[in-house]
Amino acid sequence: MSEEKNDIQKENADKPDKKVSQGRRDALKAMVAVPVLGAMAYGVYQKKKTEFTNRTAAEMFRFKGDVAAYTPTISDAPILRLGIIGYGIRGAQLMQALGFATPAYVENLKEQARINSENTRYQDFLEQEDLRIQITGVCDIFDVYAENAISAGSNTFREGLNGKYGPQPKRYLHYRELLAAPDVDAVVIAAPDHWHGTMAMDAIRAGKHVYVEKPMTWTVPETYALRTLVKENPHLVFQLGHQNRQIEAYERARQIIEKGLLGKITLIETGTNRNDPNGAWVYPIHEQASPENIDWKQFEGDPERIKEYMDYMTSAGVMKYVGPESRDKFKLERFFRWRCWWDYSTGLSGDLLTHEYDAMNQILNLGIPSSASSSGGVYFFKDGRTVPDVLQTVFEYKDKDLTMLYSATLANQFSRSRKIMGHDATMEVGNTLTVTVDPRTEQYRQKVDQGIIKPGEPFYTYVPGKSVDAVSTATERYFAERGLLYSFISGKRYNTTFLHLKEWIDCIRKGKQPSCNIDRGFEEAISAHMGTRAYLEGRTMYWDKDKEEITRE
Amino acid sequence: MQSFQYSKLQLYALFILRVFIGWYFLYEGLAKLLTPNWSAYGYLIDSKGVFAPLFVQLAGNAALLDVVNIINAWGLTLVGLSLILGLFTKIGYFSAIFFMLMFYLSHPPLLHAEYILPREGSYLWIDKNLIMLASTVVLVLFPTSGIIGLDSLLVRKRKS
Numbered sequence A: 001m002s003e004e005k006n007d008i009q010k011e012n013a014d015k016p017d018k019k020v021s022q023g024r025r026d027a028l029k030a031m032v033a034v035p036v037l038g039a040m041a042y043g044v045y046q047k048k049k050t051e052f053t054n055r056t057a058a059e060m061f062r063f064k065g066d067v068a069a070y071t072p073t074i075s076d077a078p079i080l081r082l083g084i085i086g087y088g089i090r091g092a093q094l095m096q097a098l099g100f101a102t103p104a105y106v107e108n109l110k111e112q113a114r115i116n117s118e119n120t121r122y123q124d125f126l127e128q129e130d131l132r133i134q135i136t137g138v139c140d141i142f143d144v145y146a147e148n149a150i151s152a153g154s155n156t157f158r159e160g161l162n163g164k165y166g167p168q169p170k171r172y173l174h175y176r177e178l179l180a181a182p183d184v185d186a187v188v189i190a191a192p193d194h195w196h197g198t199m200a201m202d203a204i205r206a207g208k209h210v211y212v213e214k215p216m217t218w219t220v221p222e223t224y225a226l227r228t229l230v231k232e233n234p235h236l237v238f239q240l241g242h243q244n245r246q247i248e249a250y251e252r253a254r255q256i257i258e259k260g261l262l263g264k265i266t267l268i269e270t271g272t273n274r275n276d277p278n279g280a281w282v283y284p285i286h287e288q289a290s291p292e293n294i295d296w297k298q299f300e301g302d303p304e305r306i307k308e309y310m311d312y313m314t315s316a317g318v319m320k321y322v323g324p325e326s327r328d329k330f331k332l333e334r335f336f337r338w339r340c341w342w343d344y345s346t347g348l349s350g351d352l353l354t355h356e357y358d359a360m361n362q363i364l365n366l367g368i369p370s371s372a373s374s375s376g377g378v379y380f381f382k383d384g385r386t387v388p389d390v391l392q393t394v395f396e397y398k399d400k401d402l403t404m405l406y407s408a409t410l411a412n413q414f415s416r417s418r419k420i421m422g423h424d425a426t427m428e429v430g431n432t433l434t435v436t437v438d439p440r441t442e443q444y445r446q447k448v449d450q451g452i453i454k455p456g457e458p459f460y461t462y463v464p465g466k467s468v469d470a471v472s473t474a475t476e477r478y479f480a481e482r483g484l485l486y487s488f489i490s491g492k493r494y495n496t497t498f499l500h501l502k503e504w505i506d507c508i509r510k511g512k513q514p515s516c517n518i519d520r521g522f523e524e525a526i527s528a529h530m531g532t533r534a535y536l537e538g539r540t541m542y543w544d545k546d547k548e549e550i551t552r553e
Numbered sequence B: 001m002q003s004f005q006y007s008k009l010q011l012y013a014l015f016i017l018r019v020f021i022g023w024y025f026l027y028e029g030l031a032k033l034l035t036p037n038w039s040a041y042g043y044l045i046d047s048k049g050v051f052a053p054l055f056v057q058l059a060g061n062a063a064l065l066d067v068v069n070i071i072n073a074w075g076l077t078l079v080g081l082s083l084i085l086g087l088f089t090k091i092g093y094f095s096a097i098f099f100m101l102m103f104y105l106s107h108p109p110l111l112h113a114e115y116i117l118p119r120e121g122s123y124l125w126i127d128k129n130l131i132m133l134a135s136t137v138v139l140v141l142f143p144t145s146g147i148i149g150l151d152s153l154l155v156r157k158r159k160s
Helices: A016-031 A034-061 A089-098 A103-115 A121-127 A143-154 A175-180 A193-205 A220-232 A248-258 A296-300 A303-315 A332-336 A347-364 A445-449 A474-481 A496-510 A518-537 B008-034 B041-045 B052-060 B062-085 B089-106 B128-141 B151-159
Strands: A080-085 A133-139 A186-189 A209-213 A238-241 A265-273 A371-377 A390-397 A402-409 A418-422 A425-429 A433-437 A458-462 A487-489 A492-494 A541-544 A549-551
Touching: A016 B151, A034 B008, A034 B062, A080 A089, A080 A175, A080 A496, A089 A133, A089 A143, A089 A186, A089 A209, A089 A496, A103 A121, A133 A143, A133 A175, A175 A193, A186 A193, A186 A496, A193 A209, A193 A220, A193 A303, A209 A496, A220 A303, A220 A518, A238 A496, A238 A518, A248 A347, A248 A418, A248 A425, A248 A433, A265 A347, A347 A390, A347 A402, A347 A418, A347 A518, A371 A518, A390 A518, A492 A496, A518 A541, A518 A549, B008 B062, B008 B089, B008 B128, B041 B052, B041 B062, B052 B062, B052 B089, B062 B089, B089 B128
Parallel strands: A080 A133, A080 A186, A186 A209, A209 A238, A265 A402
Antiparallel strands: A265 A418, A371 A390, A371 A541, A390 A402, A418 A425, A425 A433, A433 A458, A487 A492, A541 A549
């Protein structure tokens, strides 16, 4: 800018001859930006109008007061006495969800909170509701785990190291001794898969309520036996550990489908993508573990179960999947990474397909498929395992005109969304729901033609705990997808495993049936077994509805 | 009020810059006012950098958060009006600089910072907030509201 122009402007008053017209011009100049406000008002009005139309279109996806409210535990409810069978990775998580953790674990939570003020896990753990339970018995066949279970069970006040602890639960060396204990009302079973059905049945016989981890059973015959036994004892509450039953978004998804908002559904796509050794069940081997502190005999399994397993493997001609080590040979890999061998495991079908299946069964009441086909193999983790690390299972539901595809890999973690595909729209189901209208929809034809709905773009998004619709969601959805939101009830965040255990405990106190009861468990187990057998035998498995039997044609 | 002898083009260019920045503020403010239950919460907890704990703390305190929300929605709106109309621009400019400084400090475009809000490109040290801040400083040094804007009426009133 040149010097002369930087001079301070002379006041207009210095030029009296031009005063009148200059004054008018100055007034105009003063007001010249006012029309800009008009433009802004018009723009905002138009923008709001578009949003309002979208909002009205999204209105049909709105539901009110549909998710059961959280009911706090009554403060003087009688104390329920629990026994824990199995304190491995999952067993420890279940006990934490019940409010019991080892002092070392609590100390670690404290430390994390100190390092990072945004880490609220310690506070969450402290604030988690007291379910009015006492851990009176624990059983683990590895001494170190059993000791940890005792110290977690006695940590009534959720203290760190050098804190005040409550009475210690009794350790039982054999789970049957724990089941015989009179001071145990109910048991949580988190042993390896090959023990689930047996322990659950023994617990029912001993008159205990049962929470058993998924999958429900390891062999097909025990599936029927367990169902019969649970049905004969309706006073005992049985819950299968599918904590996804507690995800609020699934309930919403169910309602959307019930209302027919997706149109006729013909295909469901689900899957698992993991890409690390831990996700592929290559769990760490405890440094102190040895034949001296592990009860290998008990680990081997129940003789009756093993016979059922061997009978099937022999008759189906799939002995190559048994072993390779002999069952009585102590081996640390097999103890800590048991999921890698059919001898103890149910593979991807039992561990991860069951989660996907149960989610869909919850939303769509699928029941047992009319047939199952599977393929896959050990393609990446060639560490001697017998269960596949890549698996595709296709379930057909002929009477529902519907296919459910499950596709899994343990060597890639690209996120593939769970999709329910209808003639009019596709719903993606996770912690959030997204509905995308199909360009060829009939139901929404008019709205698509009017430009209210844009086909191919997410039209409706539901983020639990928030009122969200098609127009204001991108960021909130992003939050949820990054795991910043959890399962919500009335806007409050909860751990789903806590909710699932609480539901079981509430049902015990009130004599009610929980959400993942024996019928849902039976459907889950049979579906998984059909998928497993289809893989092992390399042919399609069918379900004979009348005889309730898995058949080969 | 100080005014400069600008060429016509210089004056219009400065005026347009002022209106554009004003427009940006006004819409940001109106959008917040018109969104039911709008809150700065998400933006605040997404803060990164040296001052992040301070902003996160603001989000955590319900009473302070309410104040932050009101200041944001109404403040941005009023700054926008001030810049567009050329009214009380001194306060408007300094408030704008304050807002931009806060936005910049809570979401500094650091080498490794990744933000959820707002979702847009990534920058290195200089971002839109900082450019807007610098532009506003330029506007403070080269005022136009005494010529084009309601401030000119105030000036004359004071003179007469």
